[in-house]
Amino acid sequence: xxxxxxxxxxxxxxxxxxxxxxxxxxxxxxxxxxxxxxxxxxxxxxxxxxxxxxxxxxxxxxxxxxxxxxxxxxxxxxxxxxxxxxxxxxxxxxxxxxxxxxxxxxxxxxxxxxxxxxxxxxxxxxxxxxxxxxxxxxxxxxxxxxxxxxxxxxxxxxxxxxxxxxxxxxxxxxxxxxxxxxxxxxxxxxxxxxxxxxxxxxxxxxxxxxxxxxxxx
Amino acid sequence: xxxxxxxxxxxxxxxxxxxxxxxxxxxxxxxxxxxxxxxxxxxxxxxxxxxxxxxxxxxxxxxxxxxxxxxxxxxxxxxxxxxxxxxxxxxxxxxxxxxxxxxxxxxxxxxxxxxxxxxxxxxxxxxxxxxxxxxxxxxxxxxxxxxxxxxxxxxxxxxxxxxxxxxxxxxxxxxxxxxxxxxxxxxxxxxxxxxxxxxxxxxxxxxxxxxxxxxxx
Numbered sequence: 001x002x003x004x005x006x007x008x009x010x011x012x013x014x015x016x017x018x019x020x021x022x023x024x025x026x027x028x029x030x031x032x033x034x035x036x037x038x039x040x041x042x043x044x045x046x047x048x049x050x051x052x053x054x055x056x057x058x059x060x061x062x063x064x065x066x067x068x069x070x071x072x073x074x075x076x077x078x079x080x081x082x083x084x085x086x087x088x089x090x091x092x093x094x095x096x097x098x099x100x101x102x103x104x105x106x107x108x109x110x111x112x113x114x115x116x117x118x119x120x121x122x123x124x125x126x127x128x129x130x131x132x133x134x135x136x137x138x139x140x141x142x143x144x145x146x147x148x149x150x151x152x153x154x155x156x157x158x159x160x161x162x163x164x165x166x167x168x169x170x171x172x173x174x175x176x177x178x179x180x181x182x183x184x185x186x187x188x189x190x191x192x193x194x195x196x197x198x199x200x201x202x203x204x205x206x207x208x209x210x211x212x213x214x215x216x217x
Numbered sequence: 218x219x220x221x222x223x224x225x226x227x228x229x230x231x232x233x234x235x236x237x238x239x240x241x242x243x244x245x246x247x248x249x250x251x252x253x254x255x256x257x258x259x260x261x262x263x264x265x266x267x268x269x270x271x272x273x274x275x276x277x278x279x280x281x282x283x284x285x286x287x288x289x290x291x292x293x294x295x296x297x298x299x300x301x302x303x304x305x306x307x308x309x310x311x312x313x314x315x316x317x318x319x320x321x322x323x324x325x326x327x328x329x330x331x332x333x334x335x336x337x338x339x340x341x342x343x344x345x346x347x348x349x350x351x352x353x354x355x356x357x358x359x360x361x362x363x364x365x366x367x368x369x370x371x372x373x374x375x376x377x378x379x380x381x382x383x384x385x386x387x388x389x390x391x392x393x394x395x396x397x398x399x400x401x402x403x404x405x406x407x408x409x410x411x412x413x414x415x416x417x418x419x420x421x422x423x424x425x426x427x428x429x430x431x432x433x434x
Binding site for chain 2: 042043046047052053054055057058059063066067070075077078079080081082083084120163164165166175176178179181182185188189194195196197200201204207208209210211212213
């Protein structure tokens with residue numbers, strides 16, 4: 001079982017979703033789609049998102065467009081960014097069955113990143129629900145339910161506890177793979193072709209720091 | 218001409234140096250090796266380095282070890298990290314001829330990341346100078362010279378002005394490629410196989426923001 005932590009706010013999550021199905025079929029993987037709030041990860045780790053540093057924001061747009069071009073995907077991007085992804089993330093939790101959830105996540109990501117739809121809006125979610133042949137009113141009710149709101153919070157807390165600091169992140173057997181650009185390493189790991197000495201890793205992390213910036217701001 | 222911005226403090230710069238020679242030979246590239254101070258980039262952009270966020274620091278070590286394993290490189294890592302890279306960076310500027318500088322940078326990076334030597338120390342630099350068959354005393358004198366100190370500062374300022382926020386970064390024709398994991402995209406770009414609509418990119422960047430975290434700390 002592989003856990004896939006995602007937030008629809010990231011173009012790299014969208015790019016990942018397009019590669020994931022192929023990898024899943026190739027290696028016959030069971031992948032748990034777990035929505036988390038990226039902003040919650042940043043808050044917990046005292047980190048900054050790419051959209052919060054102007055030069056990095058600019059780079060992220062062109063980088064995502066380059067990858068889209070590489071994969072043959074149409075990039076449009078959402079009408080606003082960053083945007084509040086809460087409703088969209090909660091909508092994923094309406095689907096209890098994992099394969100159905102995966103399909104909904106794909107639909108949602110394509111709507112946002114490829115078609116340029118505003119997935120914050122009820123009207124967009126209702127229209128996608130219609131395409132997906134589910135009851136849109138039921139979906140909106142579920143999104144507003146305390147159970148689903150709590151579940152998204154819990155997902156984010158659990159992700160932080162497991163060392164997740166960004167999206168997309170994959171977790172398998174206590175190993176974390178961060179970024180759509182680490183899918184090749186994940187594949188090698190799953191095939192037993194990555195040999196990492198975890199004791200060496202621990203030893204390296206215990207070495208002293210010899211320089212720190214005085215002021216981070 | 219491709220500009221390669223690097224700081225020896227990054228394991229990804231070390232990993233890059235091993236792929237770079239092959240790419241250089243394959244595409245017959247002229248690559249300008251430009252040392253910059255990563256901490257200076259972070260200061261200028263108000264950004265945080267991976268070593269400044271505990272979960273990200275931990276991830277970066279295992280990620281670098283995975284890539285080293287993938288490339289068949291021995292990973293040892295420096296005795297302290299982060300460390301003050303100033304002398305090591307200045308030593309690169311002693312070499313005016315680009316190919317010689319590239320070879321020195323490779324030697325320095327392998328000493329630090331593969332052999333685990335402390336490249337902050339004069340004794341290490343003297344020993345490497347001996348291997349490189351140059352006058353070590355001359356090297357140390359150059360490192361201490363105001364000209365070379367100023368040049369490193371200028372390099373960092375110019376890099377920031379050009380939108381560079383991390384290392385390794387490649388710059389070609391006003392296009393930036395950040396990260397050792399973007400060498401494949403760089404190669405495609407150089408071969409004319411990436412088709413990005415820069416006007417679209419500008420339009421996307423002009424769209425409004427619809428959500429920001431209240432507090433970044």
